[in-house]
Amino acid sequence: MSLPTKPARKRILVADDEPDVLSLVSLNLQRAGFEVLKASDGEQALRLAREEEPALVVLDLMMPGLSGLEVAKLLKREVQTSRIPVLMLTAKSEEVDRIVGLELGADDYVTKPFSPREIVLRVQSILRRMETPSGGDDELKVGCIQVDRVRHEVRIEGKPLEFTATEFKLLSVLMERCGRLQSREVLLNDVWGYESVIDTRTVDTHIRRLREKLGPAADMVETVRGFGYRMVAPVS
């Protein structure tokens, strides 16, 4: 998902000893617009991370030689100033592993088997999280609708409302492009992901659910017949 302004191309380091997984992850990150560095073991990963200073590292937990855990630990210790975020891949789904992973410096984890899309989303999520140290563009406000991406919260006229994940993303995208027409295709791309294979009518259904929850602010989501939808500020 490319948010309002296209960010500079970011470098991601991917480290996994299984060639298939390495390819799969790399490819999908590339398609999402990232520049990818590949490493097939822990030592290589550590070296590349030091030399190239990627924006994020995707590490397999289990690797011969230096494990992902150890790499993460070392990275965390060394580069104190601007720590590189870590996304951990793990074949084991036991809770223990997860917690250990997080404690030791991973910022998030994904258990195998994972969908390519999930990886990309997580990476983007972590980067977004890192990008905004203090109140960047993670606060959207249009009319009486407030969206807080950090807290993942929506308030209408100050009152917090419950939104599902999809609804939240859809609303966010519409709001950050307030006033501009969004075709169903664009919405599918940016809300559901670039590799989504779903019907455009699904957008309509979610728009309806959105309007339902928006209540009095439902009018702010306009239908542009034949083209798509658009969020508008209230006339007031």
Add this chain to the structure above:
Amino acid sequence: MSLPTKPARKRILVADDEPDVLSLVSLNLQRAGFEVLKASDGEQALRLAREEEPALVVLDLMMPGLSGLEVAKLLKREVQTSRIPVLMLTAKSEEVDRIVGLELGADDYVTKPFSPREIVLRVQSILRRMETPSGGDDELKVGCIQVDRVRHEVRIEGKPLEFTATEFKLLSVLMERCGRLQSREVLLNDVWGYESVIDTRTVDTHIRRLREKLGPAADMVETVRGFGYRMVAPVS
């Protein structure tokens, strides 16, 4: 001309040596509104892809002679500037095959047996992904009429007005060729599409609807008796 709206009918090349599969895929793509070119082997596929420059190619991985993989590789190498996206069909479901397919230039893959519906969705997904998000000059202004293609909005003397899809396109075309005479045939071509089978009188009707909505600016759409229409800047 492609407004930020409905693209012209897109051509898809489908290549498979099994007649049944070829028919099935072609038929479903046609029903989804695509124009379909068929090829029953790799050589034919390559030739058609070069000559016809389809918007997307659906390739069977296994074909006698030139395999889908080889075709994809060749295509990828040749048309560097505007690469044609490839959807690969494969009978093998092994993960390795998939990754290999993707690395060698396919943008997505579907394993047999697949549902016709899935093919169509994937194709649409890939095309969606490929679409250039940023158009360029998207602001037109003539006299008191402003057309904003991004917001998909028309303003007269600053006030936003509602226009239907056809009206919007017609107005856009007239405005971007302001001052120049447009025959009904040209308008049919550029507003309705190159293969429209529509009476020229329809243009008149839409011109009328346009004038109606333009209100005070209706005079800016001139009739050139015997030839067509023309938009002019107000005398002021």
Add this chain to the structure above:
DNA sequence: CTTGGGTGTGACAGGATTGTTACAGACCGC
């Protein structure tokens, strides 16, 4: 003034698009 082709106007039926509802399957926490 008359005529004939070209254009404006209003109505309309069919089609396309969107709103709405229902539902089955996926997913998740327990």
Add this chain to the structure above:
DNA sequence: GCGGTCTGTAACAATCCTGTCACACCCAAG
């Protein structure tokens, strides 16, 4: 596993759009 929630899809209804037609009107040429 088991309930409950979330989601994508399908089906139907309501609405809007649109191409066409018939007819009125206008203009220019005779």
